[in-house]
Amino acid sequence: MHKAGTLMNSYTAVGVLQACAELSLLKLGMEIHASLLKYNREFGIYEGNALAVMYAKCGRMGEALRIFGEMGEKDNVSWNSVLSGYVQNGLYEEAIGFFYEMLESGFKPDQVSVISIASALGRLRNLLIGREVHAYAIKQGFDSDLQVGNTVMDMYTKCFHVIYAERVFHQMPAKDYISWTTVIACYAQNSCHMKALEMFREVQKGGMEVDSMMIGSVLQACSGLECLSLLKQIHCYTIRHGLLDLVLQNTIIDVYGECGKVDHAFQVFERIENKDVVSWTSMITCCVHNGLLNKCLSLFTDMRNDNVEPDSVALVSILAATAGLSSLVKGKEIHGHLIRRSLITDGSVSSSLVDMYAQCGNIENSFKIFDRARCKDLVLWTTMISACGMHGRGKDSIELFREMQEMGLIPDHITFLALLYACSHSGLVNEGKHYLETMTSEYGLEPWPEHYACVVDLLGRSGRMEEAYKFIKSMPIEPTTAVWCALLGACRVHLNHKLGEVAAEKLLELEPENPGNYVLVSNIFASMGKWKDVEMVRTRMQERGLRKDPACSWIEVGNKVHAFVARDTSHADSVAIYTMLDEIMQRLEMDGGYVEDTRFVLHDVREEEKKRLLHGHSERLAIAFGLIQTPEGTAIRITKNLRVCGDCHEFTKLVSKLFDREIVVRDANRFHHFRGGSCSCNGFW
């Protein structure tokens, strides 16, 4: 129409711009912009607002700001358009800055402004400013507004503050189905599952409107209660009442995933005809949580073949999978995607990149991403602290924690977990004890069982076995399996038989269905030479029909992952690998620095046979393969599913010196950087 030269009236232009905003039609929107400039030269407040909204919704915040800046006259809609634009584009910090700008410029934020900023604060989990905004809303009398109430309640929910959210709910003069949905979600997401179900019963009793999102929250509560039958019941209820729309199907995939029912999730997923990004993301996340990491990568390929563009949430899920697989090649590929689509704007993407690089053994890149991140939120700091911990850089973790405090961020439980973990893996005993104390005294955080397990690990790893045992006895909670595992692991390293037996007994008593426990216990008896006890544990395990995961190591060369089990001969280059291993052994013997430590052999066999078994450990095969296949001087990165054995640890040190190679090994617990004959773990492995 405008191409034909017809003069567009402003009413039409605004209407078309609104449609462009809704449908993300940037090109058409820009044409309208151009023709407005051409025919109207000066446009009024309505056109300006519509243009700003169009640009914001098409992801062009810079352009939206320019329009806003050039507008002579501004009303509340103009300010709010920019504010909500920031929020929709995930630029939450900028939204906060803009909100303060509104206040300073003398413009009084209205209900809509409060709604936008509260939603940003919820996503940032910023309780501090959140309360400030809430107080402002009350002062202005906005708190009686239904939508303000709903949004503020949601903000408190996302900040994990049930009590405030609850209070807002009860004080609201009127409630709609979104209020009820939000309060149910609040209970479901903050471990008050029974309360969530009670609220839903009230909704049903009152004959109120039920939509698919409310059911979604109810389902989350069921999954929190691990009540599969109730979950299935509600699943059927939604089908009967015709509530099963795409959003709910996506939620159901998610909930089944949380309950470990991957098959159920797949059934729902496959029945969806028009799968959207969320469907694919939910299915990928389900696989990540249930350890089906390779399946994640194939789903990602299928998704792209299905012409669904992955958004940042989908890519973050995939990054978690590549991190778990230690696949630096795949991880970098996803990083490339994010760069090309300029999606590295929010903190969560940076966090998962930092985590991915750390878990793939490349902590230097983690630091690069971290340093470049514009706004660093708590999760990003925590991720970096944890990354340093994994790589035995405890001092760096502590330094980061200090910087984070200086920035005014409030650490949460997970931050302290990362910090304690870092201390334990670097032998920083006093520091670790100090932080356990601090988390309660300064931050009022009640330690979780995981924190206590970390401290037991900290004391045990440093050889303070009696102190560790005393600590367990003095804990205000019943020791969990993680606590006994930590003690048992330390007993194995420091060869403490007495406590080892205590821990072993407790462990099998508390969790008789976990095969990993039997392996741990059997290993400790083996290291003591108590072969009868080893036999007894194996029998008990077999009686329960449990099987252990075989030890396995893998290395990524080019675009392929090469996996090895102990004494593996299935690899195509097997002959070359064993020739390489023989050569290494000969050279080590000539040096005279290596003596096999057969205490790490877990079978009752002759001494010579023990040595033979050590030589066939899976990580040695992977290292030999790495030496053959990768260019001289480059780092070799190995991943293995179990903890690295003491003898292989020595062996790898010597190989790193002999071949002048950096060898990075990720075991079940942490990273080891071998260089020039020593390891970054300094013996705290």
Added chain:
DNA sequence: CCTCATATCC
């Protein structure tokens, strides 16, 4: 112009 679903640190 605005609120309720999917993801990141255990």
